[in-house]
Amino acid sequence: xxxxxxxxxxxxxxxxxxxxxxxxxxxxxxxxxxxxxxxxxxxxxxxxxxxxxxxxxxxxxxxxxxxxxxxxxxxxxxxxxxxxxxxxxxxxxxxxxxxxxxxxxxxxxxxx
Amino acid sequence: xxxxxxxxxxxxxxxxxxxxxxxxxxxxxxxxxxxxxxxxxxxxxxxxxxxxxxxxxxxxxxxxxxxxxxxxxxxxxxxxxxxxxxxxxxxxxxxxxxxxxxxxxxxxxxxxx
Numbered sequence: 001x002x003x004x005x006x007x008x009x010x011x012x013x014x015x016x017x018x019x020x021x022x023x024x025x026x027x028x029x030x031x032x033x034x035x036x037x038x039x040x041x042x043x044x045x046x047x048x049x050x051x052x053x054x055x056x057x058x059x060x061x062x063x064x065x066x067x068x069x070x071x072x073x074x075x076x077x078x079x080x081x082x083x084x085x086x087x088x089x090x091x092x093x094x095x096x097x098x099x100x101x102x103x104x105x106x107x108x109x110x111x112x
Numbered sequence: 113x114x115x116x117x118x119x120x121x122x123x124x125x126x127x128x129x130x131x132x133x134x135x136x137x138x139x140x141x142x143x144x145x146x147x148x149x150x151x152x153x154x155x156x157x158x159x160x161x162x163x164x165x166x167x168x169x170x171x172x173x174x175x176x177x178x179x180x181x182x183x184x185x186x187x188x189x190x191x192x193x194x195x196x197x198x199x200x201x202x203x204x205x206x207x208x209x210x211x212x213x214x215x216x217x218x219x220x221x222x223x224x225x
Contacts, residue, residue: 035215042199042215043156090155099146099203103155 003027006091006104013085013111021076021107023091030096032074036060037088037106046089049074050096078109085111116200121220130187132219134200137181142204145176145183150197150218159198160185187221195223 004025013019025032031050035043045058049068063082068074074093078085088108092101117135124130136145144163148156160167162174162183173186187194197218 040217042217044215088153092155099144099161100158101156103157106153106155108153 004091004093004102004104006089006107008107009105011107011109013109015111016080017111018077018079019085019109019111021078021089021091021109023074023076023104025072025074025093025102025104027093027102028071029093029102030071031094031098032068033092033094033101034058034064034066034074034076035090035092037090043090046076078111085109116202116216118198118200118216118219120217121222123222123224124190125224126191127189130190130194130221130223132185132187132198132200132221133182134185135182136200136202139180139202140204143180143202144204145174145180146201146203147172147174147185148199148201148215150199156199156215190221190223192223192225194221196221 007022033048034046036046037043044060046060046064047055047058047066049055052068052071055066055068063079065077086109088106090106091104094101144161146161147159149159150156160169160172160174162176164176164180167174175184197220199215199218
């Protein structure tokens, strides 16, 4: 089955620790995105990548880092510099220039 | 990207038609209008996209007036499973833009039996 996967579904970390969220797609999409969603809010863009080995900051990139070494993978690291890391994180992918983004099931991160 | 305004919430009953209107007064010439649906604790799902007039697919219709400053998502004969948050997005996805989607708060649709 083609799709986009995120793991784990739930993640718990202590404050001050870095944590990496996984995102994999087998849709052969060029573009990949990371969003953050807080309760009752819309999604906010963290980072996006249009091609391998290239990525751009979104609206709330501070405290996050990404890599795009392979077309199918776009991991997100939440660093200790992120002041409010507890949130629902969504990864998406799309064909280049497409208006339709395909979202993964999300990872709910709780930092205490 | 153009800012959008939608009602925060709407209620409906099963079997009714639901119309959700989105205002986008600053829409640019190259912008398209896209609607997504999101269920709790899931990623959003694409519903429909259009540029002008009317677009229809198997799940919804999208009505866009000539001035394109607003759009209306129409869901025919809703069921309980249509209870979700609906997002209206406006952007230029075809001119080498970033492909960024800007999600507002969306409209929470509650369908009652």
